Amino acid sequence: MDFEAVFRRLYPTLFRYLQRLTGDADWAEDVAQESFVRLLRQRLPEAEARPWLFTVATNLVRDGVRKTTRRQRLLASAGPPASSIPGPEEERERRAEIAAVRAALEGLAPRDRQMLLMREEGFKYAEIARATGVAPGSVGTLVARALRRFAEAYRSQRASDVRTAAQDTAFSAKQG
Amino acid sequence: MEHVAEGTLQAYLDGELAAEENAAVERHVAACVECAAELASLRGAAYVLATSLARADQPLASDDVAHAFQLVRAHAGGLPGSARRWLTGAAPSTRSALLRAALFLLGLAAVASAAIPGSPVRAWLAGAWQEAASLFSQATPGPRAGPARSVGDGAGVSVLPRDGRVRIVLRGPDARTRIHVRLVDGEAAAVRADGGAATARFTSGLGHLELEGGGPGAVRIEVPRAAVWASIEVDGRPYLLKDGADVRILAPLADSGGTEVVFRAGAE
Numbered sequence: 100m101d102f103e104a105v106f107r108r109l110y111p112t113l114f115r116y117l118q119r120l121t122g123d124a125d126w127a128e129d130v131a132q133e134s135f136v137r138l139l140r141q142r143l144p145e146a147e148a149r150p151w152l153f154t155v156a157t158n159l160v161r162d163g164v165r166k167t168t169r170r171q172r173l174l175a176s177a178g179p180p181a182s183s184i185p186g187p188e189e190e191r192e193r194r195a196e197i198a199a200v201r202a203a204l205e206g207l208a209p210r211d212r213q214m215l216l217m218r219e220e221g222f223k224y225a226e227i228a229r230a231t232g233v234a235p236g237s238v239g240t241l242v243a244r245a246l247r248r249f250a251e252a253y254r255s256q257r258a259s260d261v262r263t264a265a266q267d268t269a270f271s272a273k274q275g
Numbered sequence: 276m277e278h279v280a281e282g283t284l285q286a287y288l289d290g291e292l293a294a295e296e297n298a299a300v301e302r303h304v305a306a307c308v309e310c311a312a313e314l315a316s317l318r319g320a321a322y323v324l325a326t327s328l329a330r331a332d333q334p335l336a337s338d339d340v341a342h343a344f345q346l347v348r349a350h351a352g353g354l355p356g357s358a359r360r361w362l363t364g365a366a367p368s369t370r371s372a373l374l375r376a377a378l379f380l381l382g383l384a385a386v387a388s389a390a391i392p393g394s395p396v397r398a399w400l401a402g403a404w405q406e407a408a409s410l411f412s413q414a415t416p417g418p419r420a421g422p423a424r425s426v427g428d429g430a431g432v433s434v435l436p437r438d439g440r441v442r443i444v445l446r447g448p449d450a451r452t453r454i455h456v457r458l459v460d461g462e463a464a465a466v467r468a469d470g471g472a473a474t475a476r477f478t479s480g481l482g483h484l485e486l487e488g489g490g491p492g493a494v495r496i497e498v499p500r501a502a503v504w505a506s507i508e509v510d511g512r513p514y515l516l517k518d519g520a521d522v523r524i525l526a527p528l529a530d531s532g533g534t535e536v537v538f539r540a541g542a543e
Contacts, residue, residue: 106344111335114343124333132343136350193330200331219328224291239291240282243317250320253327 203252211245431467437482439503450541457535
C-alpha cells in the first residue's frame with residue numbers, strides 16, 4: 100500500500116468528518132494529521148486503515164488533543180480569488196447556515212453525532228457499530244432518531260433566523 | 276397490518292438490508308400509507324442533514340492536502356524505520372519469500388536424497404527440514420494465544436520479526452517483575468518468563484509477542500540485533516526502542532551491566 104496515495108484518498112474525507120465533528124477547521128487539520136502519523140506506526144491494509152483512522156481521530160477529539168500552537172492555514176497566505184469573495188448578504192447567510200448546523204449537531208449526544216457523521220462518509224452500519232460500541236442491530240433506529248432530531252433542530256434554527264432577519268428589515272425601514 | 280420498524284426503514288434507505296428484506300419493505304410501503312409517510316419523513320431528514328452539512332463545510336484546497344502531507348512526513352522523522360519506509364514507499368523486506376524459497380529447495384533436495392537409502396545427506400536434511408519448518412511456523416502471520424512452551428521452570432516463546440520489525444508488549448505484569456533485555460545474534464526475538472511471571476498468558480504472531488498478567492518474577496527478552504526495528508512496551512509505555520543500530524532506553528533502569536539492561540515492570 101502506497102502511504103501517500105492512501106493519504107491523498109483519505110485525508111480530505113477525514114478532514115471533512117472532523118471539521119463537521121468539531122466545527123473548527125484548524126483543530127480538524129491537527130487531529131487528521133496526528134491520526135495519519137499514528138497510522139504510519141500501524142501499517143494497516145487500506146480497508147482497515149479507513150475505519151481505524153476515523154476511530155482514532157474521534158478519540159483524539161474526545162480527549163481534547165490538539166497542538167499547542169495553532170498553525171496558520173494556507174488559505175491565509177493565498178486568500179480566495181476576488182470573484183469568489185461573498186457579499187455581505189451572502190456572508191451573513193453563510194454564517195447563519197453554519198450556526199444552524201452547529202447548533203443542531205451540538206444538540207445531539209456525542210455518540211449520535213458520530214453515527215450521523217460516519218454515515219455521511221459512507222460507513223456501513225457494522226463499521227459504525229464497531230466505532231461507537233453499539234449493537235449492529237440498533238444502528239438503524241439510532242440513526243433514524245438522530246436524523247429526526249437534527250432536522251427538527253436545524254429547521255427550527257433557520258426559521259428563527261428568518262424571523263430575526265424580517266424584524267431587522269422592518270426596523271431598518273422604520274429608521275429610514 | 277404490522278408496520279415496519281423505524282430502524283428497518285432507515286436501514287432500507289441506507290442500503291443495509293438483504294435483498295429479501297428489501298423487497299418485503301417495498302411491498303409493505305406500497306400498501307401502507309403510514310409507513311410510506313414515515314419513509315418520506317426519514318428521507319427528508321437525511322436530505323436536510325446532507326445538504327446543510329455540505330453548505331456549511333469549509334472546502335479543502337488541494338494545496339492544503341499537499342501541505343498536510345508534508346507536515347505528516349516531517350513528523351515521521353521520529354518514527355521507526357519501517358514506518359518511514361512505508362512513508363517513502365520503499366519495498367518491504369522479502370524475508371518471508373526467501374524463507375519459503377529455502378523450504379522449497381530443501382524439499383527438492385529431500386526428494387532427491389530419498390533415492391539413496393542410508394545416505395548421511397538424508398539424515399542432515401531431515402534435521403534441517405525440521406529446523407526450517409519450525410521457523411516457518413513461527414513466521415505464519417496472525418496472532419495465536421495459548422500456553423507458552425515450557426522452558427525449565429519457566430515459559431518461553433520466540434517469534435521472527437515481520438519485515439524486520441518486532442514488537443514485544445507486556446500488559447498488566449506484576450510491578451515487581453524485573454525485565455531483563457539483551458541483544459542477541461539470532462534471527463528471532465524471544466521472551467522467557469520465570470518464577471511467578473511464568474503464569475502470564477502469551478500471545479504471539481509474526482513480529483508480535485505479548486504477555487498478559489503474571490505474578491512477580493523475571494521476564495527475559497532477547498532482541499535480535501538483525502531486527503531493523505524493535506520495541507518493548509509495558510502497559511502502553513515504551514521501555515526500549517531499537518531503530519536500526521540505535522537502541523534507546525526510554526524507562527528508568529533498575530540495573531545494567533554486562534550484556535543486559537534490567538527494568539522494573541512498575542517503573543516510575
